[in-house]
Amino acid sequence: MQYQDVVELAKRRGIFWPSFEIYNGLSGFYDYGPVGALIKDNIINTWKYIFVELEQMALIDSPNINPEEVLDASGHTKVFTDYITYCERCGEAYRADELIKKKMPDYEFTTYDDMVKKIEELGIKCEKCGGNLSRPEKFNLMLSTKIGPGKGKTSYLRPETAQGIFINFLPYLRYFREKLPFGVVQVGKGFRNEISPRQSLLRLREFNMAEAEVFFDPEYLEWKGFFQDMMDQRVRLLTNRGEDVELRLGDALKKGIIKQQPIAYFIGLTFRFLKNIGIDTERIRFRQHHPEELAHYSKDCWDCEVETSNGWIEVTGIADRNQYDLKQHIEHSGADLYILKKLETPKNIKVKRFKGNEEKLKSIFGNEWERAKKYLESLEVTNNQIIFQGKRIPEDAYSIIEYDEKEEYTKEIPWVIEPSFGIDRILLSLLEHSLYTRENTGYKVLRLKPHISPYKVAVFPLMPKDGLDKEARDIERILRTENFNVYYDESGSIGKRYARADEIGIPYCVTIDYQTLKDGTVTLRERDTTQQERLGKDELPEKLRRLILKCLTSI
């Protein structure tokens, strides 16, 4: 099935559609309708089942709005940019690299000058009016706002949920009783002021993400997760050396293709999650970043890509974030985002420490002087320049003191590996992989697994008369009370009703007929096989519960 079939179905049956349509829309924003919001919830709940219940990571929820200090530290205010170019005649804006890619699909950004040269060489003009394009400039993708009265405090809508986890490393460390490794996860919105949003859920300005930040002792980079057989999982890998191979994760790690054990584990976990919700495993691959794509601090990074009619699209990133983020937040906030490691034998050592001069620090840092002092006094004594919040601490702002100490602990910045999931893209791919046409009827069917399906069961009276409707309503009511989301339908032929239910992926249909009134039995029809069985209505709740639970827990 193609993207266009999915978009048509999505609009017609209430899965998703462009937001604000009565006001001409606003590109990059989509609504999830009554069917789509339930599917999205179920995908997220399955993700939480795997990451929170099985892998025992801590679920948290931090604000969408972040003050600028957080994003200054993370580097987003400086480097979270794309190059933008405007038409000098009509003012239309374009992402420079995308214009080039349209004419030169292999293009990868290397230098600014090369980009400018490519635009010239390829003779790229405004797509709307043919006008000349301006020199590309950096465009920050964060959305900003001001918090509080008066001028307000500059803040941003978070571009990722990760920073809300890093800055609270200490409470999470306490929660896990000071033991590494541990994972902290968050599911929520992210925001990027994309220059050119496109293809509905594929590139949104407001999107749903699920991220895990997993903290390790740098000396023990290993995740002993729930799945003891994970290293036996076979996956398709596109390595940065150009190979396209299917390998056991354990072998890929042994051969040095995957650099770190947790990355191998989370590649496997991503594969099993996608398989569990219903993504076609033949259309999943993991693509390793090329060395030049990697952030300077990162040793290895893999994208999970899923094949759709729009090509291979990235749905998950599994990245080595190294000690970078915590290091940045230590430097910007002065907080002790370290782990303490007990030494086997305490050492007697001479300690040299900076001792900050209150008056001098006040004159440089104003209200922030206490943080500056704390930061300064936490440092090893060196001859390097000491920078706090972008300002140098001059030598006359501290003295150096010396004393004896028994060193029992050494402190270290934890190492972070991050699997990050784009929920909207996963949902879009899942719809494409799930939609098919039933051969004998020509009707469309959405092959959603029972735990992902928006409604768990449809209830139909054979006819809306002779007490069949009342009996059906009673059964519907019992199922609702038992915590099933039920779809009731009494209009049109049973065939039409099956077709309507199939199209939004309802896995089971229960029909109440004249025999039900006599012996209390109903028919239960399974969507994909269309096979029916007859069973007592009292058996329904337990039967359905077992079927759905089995589907969720088969990983």
Place this chain on the structure above:
Amino acid sequence: MQYQDVVELAKRRGIFWPSFEIYNGLSGFYDYGPVGALIKDNIINTWKYIFVELEQMALIDSPNINPEEVLDASGHTKVFTDYITYCERCGEAYRADELIKKKMPDYEFTTYDDMVKKIEELGIKCEKCGGNLSRPEKFNLMLSTKIGPGKGKTSYLRPETAQGIFINFLPYLRYFREKLPFGVVQVGKGFRNEISPRQSLLRLREFNMAEAEVFFDPEYLEWKGFFQDMMDQRVRLLTNRGEDVELRLGDALKKGIIKQQPIAYFIGLTFRFLKNIGIDTERIRFRQHHPEELAHYSKDCWDCEVETSNGWIEVTGIADRNQYDLKQHIEHSGADLYILKKLETPKNIKVKRFKGNEEKLKSIFGNEWERAKKYLESLEVTNNQIIFQGKRIPEDAYSIIEYDEKEEYTKEIPWVIEPSFGIDRILLSLLEHSLYTRENTGYKVLRLKPHISPYKVAVFPLMPKDGLDKEARDIERILRTENFNVYYDESGSIGKRYARADEIGIPYCVTIDYQTLKDGTVTLRERDTTQQERLGKDELPEKLRRLILKCLTSI
């Protein structure tokens, strides 16, 4: 228990804490930690169980960011304001009405002049430095941002989730097969740039809300919901005539105290929801708005208030929104947000209609001329001024045409009743109502119901040795696979472990002892009674599942 006990527990055990603490915080923002995020999820899931599964409302998800057209139409850009006053010496900002209320608790805003007079009469000065205060000015509480490249499009973070529902009335009407009444619900973030956020979760700038917009044919204002006995529900009502009475909802409606049946129903539903999650029913009341508190279009509005150590706090509003919002969006967008009602006998009528002049409309409305024309031609012919998007359509921009028509339908704007829930306040109240001190131990216990509890069961090996820990790990693993969120603990005495589990509300603790190794039985201890029973480990999953399901579905 008091607010301070809850805040202390919340911070210590990972329920919630102020956000961005390593950067000095940002007032009005809170993080939910590993325990709190799970409790919040469970409250929301229970709400969805009631509103989506039982009441069959449609769950949807629309963007946090709304373009200004939406909030111009709803009136928020104009009237969503508080009065702010600044200290003329130190610049500190205050909410004017709150300053007055501190000295005059009964104060209610009537007029601007009265407010200014009160500040003078009461001699109110800056609380920080004693300086004089500026004349109060209106301060809009919405947070704004700019979307897209270049100057960007002015947009706002939504102050409520409701508008995202109203503007999509037509797809929802289609989803419900053109039949009223129906409800559409949304759970998500709301944002208000509060002048003075306070008391942790009580007044946040970014908060969690769950709203239902229920659409009615104005002639049939009745919600025949899941609970057929709802009118027999007794609740405590504080009427706007000053009575404080406990009444059957049916009687309150009959006496004209509650004005509309759906409001009575949703008051009952709110009561049952709060009771189900564990709010003390003795500390729930519903307060009717005084006529002067009501929006001009609203006939009736009730706040659900819960008593806490901070006094009675509003946790839910049940409001008659009348036809106001849809009417505004019709006028601003030109969209047909109507229902069509078939007439019993079609009428032959002479129709008079406006016919817009394309050229003239273009000259007035530019790109928007087609909407203006559509709007104009949808109107009844009158002599009133015709306004579209704030601009008058002059008489030379249209002609009036007459023709015969068979009228089969009449169109009408649906009527909306809205129950709106503040999830953070509900969570805060629930914690206060649930926390108690166990008499014989002096330890704190959080009396959370099993379906609300962050972890469903704790698993303890009696000792972490002799194979007890391995057996406990196996049982833990089985429970996780069966979709229970499990808390494993092997450190300290069993008593200490019970205490740790009690404090975060875990309802059941399973202990693995030497007998387990012999006969496969374990002890199951219930939190509040501390009673223990012995049962086979294989019976655990079904036993726990039934206990939790029973708790969720007892409404």
